[in-house]
Amino acid sequence: MTAGESAFPIGYFFIISKLNNLVIDVENPTEAGPGARIIMKERQAKSPERDSQLWIHQNGFLTNKMTGLVLDINRSPSFMAIFNGENHLYLDQMKEEDTAHDQRFAFEEETGFIYSLHNENIVFDIRKAEVAEGGRVIVYKRKGISEDSSKKPLHQYWSVELGDPPKIDEDDEEEDESKRARLRSWFGNWSGWDKRKNGMLVEHDLEEAHEKVYTEKKASLSHELLAGAAAFAAVHAWEKRQEEAGEEVHHSMTKKLLASLAAAEMVKLYEERGIEEEDDDEEKKIEKKNILQRMSASAAQNLFEAKHGRV
Known part of the structure; x- marks a missing residue:
């Protein structure tokens, strides 16, 4: 087999x-x-x-x-x-x-x-x-x-x-199982998908996540979508800053910076949208926030590697 x-x-x-x-x-x-x-x-x-x-x-x-x-x-x-x-x-x-x-x-x-x-x-x-x-x-x-x-x-x-499927927009005809799987794969080792149906997520998919969170401000979104949106926002902000400063890309330093930016952006979303459950105690809230920060940091680093290459 x-x-x-x-x-x-x-x-x-x-x-x-x-x-x-x-x-x-x-x-x-x-x-x-x-x-x-x-x-x-x-x-x-x-x-x-x-x-x-x-x-x-x-x-x-x-x-x-x-x-x-x-x-x-x-x-x-x-x-x-x-x-x-x-x-x-x-x-x-x-x-x-x-x-x-x-x-x-x-x-x-x-x-x-x-x-x-x-x-x-x-x-x-x-x-x-x-x-x-x-x-x-x-x-x-x-x-x-x-x-x-x-x-x-x-x-x-x-x-x-x-596992249970994440929440998706039932009115969005472009949402499907393959996109959901690709979105989730950004929070792990996303490489290795050899067909577009189940292939690696492209920048456009994260841009869509960003649009739903920041522009459309949809209320019911999965943790993956929120973390992906935060990651896209962090990478986009960094690229704009680099373009304005005319600086070269330094992979190792940039990936650490992007991880910090994405984590900070995720905290802002977390606090703005009230992601915690009603029965979450303080320890649970901190744990959930830390996990979401790691998810967004991972997604930002993966997006950076997809666009600028690996170290």
Whole structure:
């Protein structure tokens, strides 16, 4: 089975264990970066809090919505784990495809195995078949399929379920599933889409988001749309400033500046539009604001790379 034939759906989805009905999540998601551990947690009901539990499958890569990083296989440091052939899953930057053999996976819906495209006998597993929250997600040798329910390796069986679709403008004929998927992909590793139907978002799409938020001032919009609008506003403001000053583009410095500008713009939108829920306590409000800032910063950096090239 190739990446294109995998049973993963298009769009963001939860990965659910058939052992304990918990979902794959990132440890300490608001602080997570490359090297963050992957664990099992109770499923969250709302975005953006649940975004660390949502994944999108692109050309074999499983990208985390909140962080924009992909799942990678890392050899466990313990002697027993090395002896047993146990490897952990963690987050990392997306590698070039020819060196990404530890980052590309596929899903067998019929059996429930999620396996490495490099070696289909290596599958997602839960360390020590831990039932409680916090269990480590690892990869391990595929167990045999048993008809005896008591012998089924449920710790290696998974299901996937699409997250709720974001709010869209029902009166806008241009809104569709493919655009929604492309918009969401800007908050992770957006490259890798090889067809326009499910391809990378272009500048015009973010410009439309900006139009709906800043000009039309539509009331009911998804978090992705708001963050995308803030990102477009930040990049547009920076480009105007550069043009007026006649300065050259310096990629590393510019990306950091754009991230700050987009995050600040997102805070302004957050405060103007009252995005928090009525039952959000102060800690929840701060967490939600931080997540949205990271989303807009990521989108701004991706837009910059699309227009001016990568470092």
